[in-house]
Amino acid sequence: MNDEPNLPPNDELLLRWIDRSLPEVQLKALDLSAPPAWHEQRAASQLTGNLLRSSLPRTVELPSPDLLTSRIMEAVQRDAPATAPASNITPFPSRFRQWFAPLASAALVAAGFLLWNAKPHPRSSPVAETYTPDSRVIARAYFSDDADATVIDLENLEAVPDSREIRAFNIASADPAAPGEPQIFYAANGSRKPVVVLSHDAASAPHLRAIP
Amino acid sequence: MTSPSPSRRHFLTLPLAALFSISHAFPPTPTPPATPAPAAAEALVDGLLFFASKDATTPLPKEDKVTLDPAVAQSLSLRLAKVFKFPHFHLIGRHTQKVFKEYESWVVPSKDLCLKIDFQGPAEGGGLHVHLQLWQDKKVLVKSDTVISPGQPVFLGGPKWRGGRLVFVVMQQAPAK
Structure with a gap:
């Protein structure tokens, strides 16, 4: 299965330009000819990258993809209003949206990482970050001082016949x-x-x- | 199909670019060699399958005899009883397995419940940062990033069965001196 996002060619070019993964000649050409919006995106991306690098020590293990995704989605759902209020607010001008959208998305990614990194990692009491693919199953993870063990207690599992x-x-x-x-x-x-x-x-x- | 608006496309593009940018901040994961042997092992773990029960005489499956040092078995039973509210813990399966540095390690004390371990780096006190996946048949019950240390096992409370419960314990053996 191909997990690569199916991006339009311009977006792929933009990504590779931001990531400096294009041939040197093409990079230099784009440095000179890229539209202002691309430069704004690159600046925002670099800002996000710097923020994340400064908040994640090199020794921190990046969480497994499923766990990271679930944490970010939890944070998004927690912060989102329960129902979208009926709005009579005039939408932002499209020009404002164009630079606000990347900044907002960068902030979302950064918030996800910072949220992850802000979680306490007690040294004497190891805990577990968990993810259950079946949303009905609840994993309670904690460190039991009494048992001197990390416990991952799975609830709502289907019983074995x-x-x-x-x-x-x-x-x-x-x-x-x-x-x-x-x-x-x-x-x-x-x-x-x-x-x-x-x-x-x-x-x-x-x-x-x-x-x- | 209509193509997304520029702002929507940017909403997708920038997080991807940021993630690419981060990926350059960390060293690339080494590619495992094509031939698996000899695989470098980081530690030895015991995967133990217990049947937690209210009944001391609950009939156990007539399978291979499973042995564990009596002192370790007694200590584990006492510790398990502090977490799972059952008086009896019957050891029904055991698999002692090396945890490899560059390969996934499978701990299979039972055909019904098994554990995949991916080593993620050393932890304090000689422990292991690991990614665990507890499988029941074709279904992954839970994925977890955690730490296993000598003397500090991970207890995974599994499904109910015959009035009791299956409990998977993974514990790191103390390194040989």
Whole structure:
């Protein structure tokens, strides 16, 4: 699946110009010939980048994409009014919108990162950032001082049917498989008996096959 | 299909440009080598599947015998009982697995619940920053960025089953001295 945004050619050119990923000759030509709106976008982008770099220490691990996206969306939804009020305000002139839109979007991205970075990262009490793809499932993550453990408590999960036998194993560490090959896990009792084979389907979901 | 207005396109363009800009602030992720072996391992973790139950005599699945140091097992049961309100924790599956630096690591104490671990860097006290994904069959139940440290496991409270509950524990083994 191609995740690249399907941008119009001009936008792609703009992105690559801002990102300085064009050939040097083309960069110089665009530096001279780009319209003022592009220069405004580049300045806003650089401002955002500088802001983010200054607020994210180099040692900070960027969150996984799903977690970052969910946090930004949570922040957006939290700050958005519940219902859009009927408006009789005269819209901004289009010229104002043209530079306000990029600044607003830059602020949104920056706010997302800053929100993430502003969350406390206690050193003695590790916690977990969580994301549940099923919106009905709630993950309560906290550090239990009593148990001296990080807890991720999943609520509203569908129960496993009582009639189902849980197939459990006692297996030893296995090295990664060669690309495209299934990974084979062996019994932990030293017998080198293969116990389970792990492969992945097209969607990267695991497929486990127990060996009788 | 109509093309978006300039301001809408800019609304998309600038965040992307900012993200590209950030990506240049961090070193690129190294590409794993084509051949997997020998894979560099960062640590050894135990993935333990417990069945939390109100009944000490709840029949367990007749599977491979799972062993754990009795002192560790007792300590874990006590700690689990402080979080999950069950009196009995039956260990039904175990998988001791290396966590690789450049490869995903799968911890499979059971066919029904398994855990994918992506190493994200060392943590204080010899621990690991990890990205976890708990899978049930073809469904990912939760994704999490967290830390596993020796002595400080992660408890994942899973689905209910037979009047009890499945609990996945992932704990880092203390490095050999």
